Amino acid sequence: MSKKLHYLNVNGIAESIRYILHYGGQRFEDIRYELSEWPIKSVKDSLPYGQLPLYQEGNRTLNQSLAIARYVASQLKLLPTDPWEQAVLDAIVFNIYDFWSKIVTFIKETDTTRKEAIKREIINESVDFFFSRFEKELKANKGFFNGKLSWADFILVGIVESANLFLGTEIEKQYPTVNALVQTVRALPGVKEYLATRKPYTL
Amino acid sequence: MSKKLHYLNVNGIAESIRYILHYGGQRFEDIRYELSEWPIKSVKDSLPYGQLPLYQEGNRTLNQSLAIARYVASQLKLLPTDPWEQAVLDAIVFNIYDFWSKIVTFIKETDTTRKEAIKREIINESVDFFFSRFEKELKANKGFFNGKLSWADFILVGIVESANLFLGTEIEKQYPTVNALVQTVRALPGVKEYLATRKPYTL
The missing domain is CATH 1.20.1050.10 (Glutathione S-transferase Yfyf (Class Pi); Chain A, domain 2)
Known part of the structure; x- marks a missing residue:
């Protein structure tokens, strides 16, 4: 299933997601928008709450950095079960x-x-x-x-x-x-x- | 196991936790500090990050409203498994x-x-x-x-x-x-x- 992470070209609140995905050996498209060009109206308007990061898995999308990080971590056994x-x-x-x-x-x-x-x-x-x-x-x-x-x-x-x-x-x-x-x-x-x-x- | 929820005497970010606990029929001590008296230095200094709410279960403590809400919800099957x-x-x-x-x-x-x-x-x-x-x-x-x-x-x-x-x-x-x-x-x-x-x- 294709994976895409959309964020700015900066560490910010998405770098930890990038680290988790790389650590897990996950192939994903690391889509970055330049800080100097942000906000790009057409992109911002397409985001569920106008905010990056956005994560896509197949045709499903997820916003909010901590929801994304927790999810990708759960796929890679980086969450305790208790x-x-x-x-x-x-x-x-x-x-x-x-x-x-x-x-x-x-x-x-x-x-x-x-x-x-x-x-x-x-x-x-x-x-x-x-x-x-x-x-x-x-x-x-x-x-x-x-x-x-x-x-x-x-x-x-x-x-x-x-x-x-x-x-x-x-x-x-x-x-x-x-x-x-x-x-x-x-x-x-x-x-x-x-x-x-x-x-x-x-x- | 004894359960205690410490918060201000207001709805704020703990009322949803109270609702979940009451919905689940959980017995808990609903400890409230008056807004007009807050911050009470001795209490505030005892909190892990100086902030309410704080949840106690036996001798274990947990801060952060969303961590508490998610946890008590998970005990009551108010979280999906997927x-x-x-x-x-x-x-x-x-x-x-x-x-x-x-x-x-x-x-x-x-x-x-x-x-x-x-x-x-x-x-x-x-x-x-x-x-x-x-x-x-x-x-x-x-x-x-x-x-x-x-x-x-x-x-x-x-x-x-x-x-x-x-x-x-x-x-x-x-x-x-x-x-x-x-x-x-x-x-x-x-x-x-x-x-x-x-x-x-x-x-």
């Missing part, structure tokens, strides 16, 4: 997205003074609030959120890399267990080969 | 929460002029953008998001009622299929009895 363990990982990815929502506020702000203030607050407060917690959870679970590789680990790495791009920082450097996870995911079979050919992202 | 169908419902609840995030922006804004502008935009644009789509999806699926009652239906009703409270409106009145779903959920066994004794929410 409902409570699933719920714990769900909570973790939502906690990661709570951090990401602050980056989105920063990206969307057009007033220069307010934008700088948001950036300062993220760098000085939000990063440590969230990442000290992620660090602690990873440490308590052998370096992964659930004791072994799962979709939540991919989500964290994708968001770390995206936050770094938009903030011009290297969040993981202050958090050794997060940093180790980033390196582990980037060295996974499939992901490694993808990264070797992927062009660097710019804004 | 992974694709699950993913479609996941996307739907995230789409519903995209609408809710606009209400949160409205709630958090302290500047009166900006707050009014956000409210106008929600009432004049966001409501119809999202609810015309929800209406269409419900219509195409016999009045439920997946052709029969699921957790996504509870999430929609909870968010509709919360948005109504904060905006002082009645969103569902313009969308007959959404309105029918709200009435259906409110008349479910367990939910009906809960509503009969629940005090009206005020801000």
